[in-house]
Amino acid sequence: MPELPEVEGLVRFLSGRTAGRTVAAVNVGAIGALKTFDPPVDALVGTRVVGASRHGKWIDLTTTGPHLLVHLSRAGWLRWSDSLPTTPVRPGRSPLALRVRLDDGSGFDLTEQGTRKRLAVHVVAEPTDVEQVATLGVDPLSEEFTTEHLAGLATAKNQQIKGLLRDQRSIAGIGNAYSDEILHAARMSPFALSARLDRAELERLHGIIRDVLTAAVAEADGKPAAQLKDAKRRGMQVHGRTGQSCPVCGDVVREVSFADSSLQYCATCQTGGKPLADRRMSRLLR
Template identity: 65%
Template sequence: MPELPEVQALVDFLRTRTDGLAVTGVELGSISVLKTYDPPPQALTGLPVTGVERHGKFLDLEAEGLHLIFHLARAGWLRWTDQMKPTVLRPGKSPIALRCRFSDGSGFDLTEAGTRKRLAAYLVTDPQQVPGIATLGPDPLADDFGEQEFAALLAGRRTQVKGLLRDQSFLAGVGNAYSDEILHAARLSPFALASKLTDEEVARLYAALRDTLVHAVETASGKPAKELKDAKRAGMRVHGRTGEVCPVCGDVVREVSFADSSLQYCPTCQTGGKPLADRRMSRLLK
């Protein structure tokens, strides 16, 4: 799933590519991908692009007050083309969910792999009209989000830190992959309770949060959309590396599997050398 660093890189990419261009058409390959009906997609036709922004993991293309917003979900992606074919996209006839065309002939397609279709697009006059944006927590890279603000969010929460970091209403933009990386950098168990963290652990977690995301954003910056997935995988130290060697201590990276996801961690770095039980409702083996 694209997370904050990749979405920010896509935002930067689209800002550069669409500067000075106008939208010439939005076509739907899947009727269900568009979650709004008023205004219709045709309302964007002819409008100049006036901005591209990020809200958590949502990408927002603005054209004179109209916002085409989309969330790539777990298996979605953006595919850019410098010269789009003139063939009009037809619903149900293509793996492409949505196509957006621009005045120089370029454009992008939104695609989604797999059978569970969660990619979502919205056309609204205000980003706050998108339910997922209206409930977002603070952006972890915002200038006014300091350690004190982070500590206040954690205070009193009897919730595992792994789940909190992934909760978009708690913090906007972090998902499964980067939460694994942040917790590894902070030397904390994924199942540590937020309310039990010491001041020193909170400080470590905040520093790891900022440092991990800043580094990932810098790594992704300037890369074309087609290279971002590979760049993300290459930068992971524990996520997706079950059975490999931890680059910090040399221990073997372990995994805990759930019904529809998994997490990776290093026992030596994060859990005092104790492996976590690989079952739902995991806890430290005794």
């Protein structure tokens, strides 16, 4: 799933290529991806693109008319073309969910692979018209995200720290991959309870959140959309590296699997050398 750094990279890439251009056509390829009907998607046609911005993991294409808000979910992606195909878009089983053509023939396709379709497209007057955007928590790269803010979130609800990092209503933009990376860098168990973290641990975690995300955004900045996925994979220390060696200590990277996801961690770096039990089979080893 694209997370804050990749979405930020897409937004910067998109803004640089669309700002000032006029939307010439919008074609829906997957009816299920379009979550709104008023204003209609055709209301974008003829508007001028002001730019693109990010709300957590949401892409916001801002025009002189409505906003086009997109959540790529797990298997969605944005594919840019300097010259889009002119063949008609026909709804069907194609990965194509939406095509946006600009007045110079360039534009982008929103695509989604797999059978579980979760990509979401909203055409709205304001971004906060979408509940998931209106209820987003603090952006971890904003000035509002201080150690004190993190401490308040940690003590408000005693939960596993990985769950807190992934909770979009608490902290917007971090998902499964970067929560693994942050906790590995912080040498912290993914199942440590947030309310039990002391001030020193919270300060270290806050700094690492900023450092990991800032470095990932810098790596994504300026890269074409087609290169962002590979750049993300290359930067991972533990996420997606089950069975490989931890680049910090050399121990094997381990995995805990859930019904529809998994996490990766290093026992030596994060849990005092104790492997965590697979949550499908038993409770966490303590």
